[in-house]
Amino acid sequence: MELLALNKEFQPLVYVPYINLQWEREYYTFGQFSVQILAADYDPAMTYLYTPDRPETGIIQKIELEETIKGRFVQLSGFFLEKILDDKIVYPTFYASGMMETTVRSMVQAYKGDIPLLSLGAAAGLGNSVIWQETGGHLGTVGYEKLQTQELSQRCLYDYQQNKITYAVWQGLDRTQAQTVNNFVVFSDGFRNLSKVQASLDSSNYKNYAVVAGEGEGTARKVAYADLSSGGYRQMLFVDAKNERYDAAEQTEEEYLAGLRQKGLEKLLDYQVVQNIEVDVSQGTFQYLRDFDLGDRVDVVISDIGVSLEARIVSVHEVIKRGQHTVSIELGNKKLTAYKKARIA
Numbered sequence: 001m002e003l004l005a006l007n008k009e010f011q012p013l014v015y016v017p018y019i020n021l022q023w024e025r026e027y028y029t030f031g032q033f034s035v036q037i038l039a040a041d042y043d044p045a046m047t048y049l050y051t052p053d054r055p056e057t058g059i060i061q062k063i064e065l066e067e068t069i070k071g072r073f074v075q076l077s078g079f080f081l082e083k084i085l086d087d088k089i090v091y092p093t094f095y096a097s098g099m100m101e102t103t104v105r106s107m108v109q110a111y112k113g114d115i116p117l118l119s120l121g122a123a124a125g126l127g128n129s130v131i132w133q134e135t136g137g138h139l140g141t142v143g144y145e146k147l148q149t150q151e152l153s154q155r156c157l158y159d160y161q162q163n164k165i166t167y168a169v170w171q172g173l174d175r176t177q178a179q180t181v182n183n184f185v186v187f188s189d190g191f192r193n194l195s196k197v198q199a200s201l202d203s204s205n206y207k208n209y210a211v212v213a214g215e216g217e218g219t220a221r222k223v224a225y226a227d228l229s230s231g232g233y234r235q236m237l238f239v240d241a242k243n244e245r246y247d248a249a250e251q252t253e254e255e256y257l258a259g260l261r262q263k264g265l266e267k268l269l270d271y272q273v274v275q276n277i278e279v280d281v282s283q284g285t286f287q288y289l290r291d292f293d294l295g296d297r298v299d300v301v302i303s304d305i306g307v308s309l310e311a312r313i314v315s316v317h318e319v320i321k322r323g324q325h326t327v328s329i330e331l332g333n334k335k336l337t338a339y340k341k342a343r344i345a
Contacts (some may be wrong), residue, residue, distance in 0.1 A: 001033065001320055010117065013043055017322075023058060025316040027172070027295045028148045030140065030206040031080045033058045039065060039072035046076070050160055056080040057158040069116040081156040081165065085140030088113050093135040095250045100127025100150050101169040104143050110169055110303055111139050112292045118156065126152055131258035133244060133251075149265050150330060151312060171317070172295020176310045187277075187291045187331075188301035193284030196328070199302050200276045207237040207271035210264030214244045214256065222246060222255040226264025275309060276334035277302070282326045288316075300331055 001023070003016040020036040033049065034057075049058035061078030088111050090206075096103035103121055110120055127150045134142050143154050147169065157166045175185040187193055210226040221242075229295075241263050246256045277300055281288055292298060294316045301308045315330035 001053045001318075001325075002051055003315070004050045004052055004160075005043065005046040007045045007211065008047040010048065010158075014041075016049065018040055018307055021318075021320040023054065023056070023318040023320075025054070025294045025318070027078075027153050027314045028085075031056055031082045031142055032078065033076040034075060034078070038075055040075050042074040048081075048158075049076070049097045050158060052160070054155055055155060057156075059083060062188065069081045072243065081158055082108075082154060084115055084147075084156065085143065085154075085167075086117070086138040087115065088139040088152055090137050090142055092136045092137055093133055093247075093250075095247075096249075097131045098253060099123065100130050100152060102127075103130060103132070103170055104146050104154070105167070107134070108139065108143065112167075115165075115222060116226040117158075117165040119164060119169060121157075121168045124169060124171075125295075125339050126150075126169055126171055130262055131251075131255050131257050132262040135243065145269075146262075147264055147267060149262070151297075164334065170295070171319070172293065172297060172312060173222065174297045175292060176297055176299050183291065185286050185296070185298040186301065187279055187286075189303060190301065193281065193286060194279060194302065195283060196278075196280040197302065198278040199305060199307060200274065201305070201307065202274040202276075203291075206273050207268060207270050208232075209234040210237045210239050210268050212241050212260040212264040212267075214241050214260045215246055222253075222257065224260035224264065225334050226261050226268060228265075228268060237267065237271060238266075239264050251288070269298070272333055275307075275311065277307075277311065277331045278328060279331070280326065280328045282328075288327050288329075298331070 003018060005013040005016050007013055017198050018035045018036060022034045025031045046060055058080055059078045060076050064075040066073050090111055094107050101123060109120055147153055152169055152171050155168050155170055156320045173182050175182050177184045208228040212224045212226060214222040216222050241260055244260060286292055294313055297310055297312045300311050311331040313329050313331055319326045
């Protein structure tokens, strides 16, 4: 995996002879990287790390110098290029109505401001119809939050040849056995590709029904409901959305209530049954990047705990060190720490 250091104007400096590279790709949030080099190879002009081998481009945001008995080393780390979206905020209020991809793209176009080199690529026609509003959130974070409700993601792709950054909404491929378009991928003991597996199923924080209260007081308060119970037992959550303002000049009351429902769906993402599986895929039946990639939906069977499910690859952690390349993936959704549970409870 080649790394080319670029300066702040995206001009090439030098290929980076790294010692240890960690490349952490994420589907529902900002990915990040960390790379160790010799101090003698560091150039203070280094600002970005570009690779033709992955869709991501790193932003060098942290620089650490360390001296050991083996010499002096510099550790470079930071987020990937999508993080530049969070330099901007969604203000004034953005009112959205339409297909999910279309609304998020329109938001980015409206608030991207002076982000250098950034333009929107062609639409892919993804998502279902939604209505929502946003005030004050960071642009990239809001994009991820909205898109996750429909299992979509976003990218800022740097084109080295054209020297431009293209924003795109995207979705991984369906590689489950329930479809016939793509080659299927199964992680199971039967396929002998569950190396160093760790699995966690956690329903302790689960909610499936949100009561979302918008503006107004008492019985005059506008209320909407986000129901994921499928008609079954309701495990309820109250969402205080009084900051979501009803503006008759921008929306009908029905559109406002639909926006409250969308807010409830986003909040329920924090209260899912957490199905999290981590697998080392450095060796196995299926090959990373050829047979599966970040964002793909695959089948997972773990007979020890009776798990058989379709899950999306939400994280890929790559380590290249001493000539060895290891890859581990995370499927399902992120595990909740005790702190996270306490914070959202």
